[in-house]
Amino acid sequence: MTAGARSVSVGIDLVQLSRVEESLATFGDRFLRRIFTEGEIAYATATPSLTAARLAARLAAKEATIKALDLAERGVGWREIEVTRRPSGAPALLLHGNALAAAEEAGAPALSISLSHEGDYATAVVISLSKENS
């Protein structure tokens, strides 16, 4: 889809909180350290009652970003896609390494993210909007 000279792509993913709890029970610290950055782990574990929801939303965000930026065959580490928080508390995306390189090759599109969770599910939507004339 195009909006003028700019192109838009979207990614979405849905993750089950109970499955995240299973992953934590099965793989423990390895699941955390392999998939999430230190900042994401610190935020998710700061409120134990919300840890599974926050991890699930962030896992969904990483997958949604892979879809929005078409990174499935790029070879991108999970930790290279990081969910941070703006001063307002709203989530933002911070790319590193190969994920950042891929985004720059694609013209450094603006990325927008939204997270939500309810009951046993968390979801994330990522929108990528290219710069004008790219």
Next chain:
Amino acid sequence: MIDRIRKILKDHGRLSKDAAVYPEDGDLYQAGMTSHASVNVMLALEGEFDIEFPDHMLKRSVFESMAAMRDAIAQLTGDKA
């Protein structure tokens, strides 16, 4: 090696098909493996084969089939497994 991969898929892949008889080159995503399940499969493979998948191998195609996983593991182990 395929039998060990089948066991991991049975335990972690959440497939809608029977991992014991699913074709080696069959598409696991078509068989119901979600992105989260593929993460669990990756972690289980790393534990089973004492390997770590480098970032550049974290591609959908590497985890798309048992045959693709076998080839990736063989590459990482020097075919010792």
